[in-house]
Amino acid sequence: EIVLTQSPGTLSLSPGERAALSCRASQSVSNSHLAWYQQKPGQAPRLLIYGASSRATGIPDRFSGSGSGTDFTLTISRLEPEDFAVYFCQQYASSHTFGQGTRLEIK
């Protein structure tokens, strides 16, 4: 099973700042089959990025994904108030597994 480790656990930033969230895999994720999700309290997660770097439909261009192999990053270029939430990575190359999440909170 591919284990995904996200860091940091909590990230405290201010609106307008840039956020970089890391997801590291225990083995290579083939074909960059990696996705990122945003989850707000009481809601289902929402797909942001698939294929490591492709934005899902309707996702603002301030969200971008990068990386390959075992190291992946979600970058939010300029934080908006609605971006403060929990973010998960997921791999779907070998079965499906999720990271434990990064909480992005307002500083």
Add this chain to the structure above:
Amino acid sequence: QVQLQQSGPGLVKPSQTLSLTCAISGDSVSSNNAAWNWIRQSPSRGLEWLGRTYYRSKWYSDYAVSVKSRITINSDTSKNQFSLQLSSVTPEDTAVYYCTRGWGYTSWGQGTLVTVSS
């Protein structure tokens, strides 16, 4: 736009079978380019993929190792829906259960909190 609507009980007794259904609108359960998943989320286990079903000239299902001996995911083409059955539940199976579409999950059901308790 694909929408998924979940139904099923929110309370299940220990040792019984948890059953949930996910009705699909905007797509077909027998689509040749979709897969239909069940996921759960709990504070102790985080997000956990349970299994999926999909149609590629015939039906396939595959399951997470952690629940493989207890899980069945079926499809019902007449109702355009798919279902989850998880047998011999314990309190550790208490979670919010979601149905989803795809590999990167483009569509999610609304979630069902299932509590395992006597």
